[in-house]
Amino acid sequence: MATSTQDITIKIKLLEEPEERYSTNGPFHNVMAIDDNGNIHEVKIWKDGCIRKFAKGAFLELRRFTNCRDGGIGVNKYTKITRTGNNAFAVEKEKDTHFHEPEVVPLADLEHSPRKRRVSVVARIDKVSQEQQTTNKTRKRDLLLTDGVRSVQMNLWGQQCDMQVTEGARVKIGPVIVDQYKETNNINSTLSTKIQVIEEAEENGTLQGIDTTEKCLLIDGVHMPYRGDITTLGSEDYIISKLPFQIIFKKDNGTVIELRPLEQPPSTRAETTRKPSKMPSRSATNTK
Incomplete structure (x- = not known):
């Protein structure tokens, strides 16, 4: 269960724009942030009327947030949100670069990667599915990627379904997040995901x-x-x-x-x- 952390304040910088998601408890917004100690956090925003404060690049102080079971930070109606000045604390360039441009790894490395690992991959798009909607009306599109050694499924979510993808194209994709479904690892798009076609020499x-x-x-x-x-x-x-x-x-x-x-x-x-x-x-x- 999530536990209240009433007397602790955390300082964060938003690394991307919030993304609307859905759960059994209703809609919420999800965004990634870095704190003043250089730790990356997944922030889940349940509080109504505050989403405009969570713009990419914004510096915030959160008090009375909750610790989610998956390790993320929960923002609810009891959370006090304070906007602080630009560059309220320094963010190491290396950490910012690693977040937006994580290292390229072979598809074989994903087989035993931990969930939520942030990576980039180079592969060929073997198959592209038609766009579909999940039970909570989230847009979804599946890609089958191969690098000649391994194959892995990639899921495009939400507005990322609109990205141009072509079967047979060799591409660099990143950043993506490692996930698991039915004991098999796959990768998910993020709002920062880009697909770059690689022209073979x-x-x-x-x-x-x-x-x-x-x-x-x-x-x-x-x-x-x-x-x-x-x-x-x-x-x-x-x-x-x-x-x-x-x-x-x-x-x-x-x-x-x-x-x-x-x-x-x-x-x-x-x-x-x-x-x-x-x-x-x-x-x-x-x-x-």
Whole structure:
């Protein structure tokens, strides 16, 4: 249960704008704050008529707040809220940066991360769900993220559902919060969450062989898996007849995701529309 802390005052700075949420006890606002000792707190605001005081960047003193069971601070009708001057206390730049731009971690690290850990991730958006509403009418959208090693579900909440997301895009997402549902860790958006599309760098190389059964390419003597449609280069027979030749390609975690010929003479363009023919199961190369 929450316990009253009547004779203690805490000084805080609001790190983001409050977000409206819903619970079995009704609607409330949630916001993250840092105190004058550098500790981060989740503040739950149940008191009516005071939300305008909780603007991002505001410095406040709270007295007679409650300690919530999940470790947060509860602001209710008994809480005295005092607005203090700008820069009422100094906030370490490192802590502010870590809050708004937390470290990037592999998806595998999230498997055993504690709840409410604040991180950033780099991954590919594998699936995007349609927007839905929870039983308390909160907007929600699910993303399935993968980095080639692990996959994790991300939940976009509220106005974050309006963010532009595209299946197949490689993105940096943060800050996000680690959560758990049915004993499986996932990540949730915050009001500060941003999605940044990462453009993979193009590379030049020599395509020396293909294996359509194993979905593998031989580029500059290195076998690389590929994802997508190899026939963007032409029919399989056409590709083999032209090996080796120069290509431009992009990789994601060692997997070729996009490729095209470095040069393609006009007289051969019609070949690219031919229907693919069957290929041997092993890597095919041309020794010319």
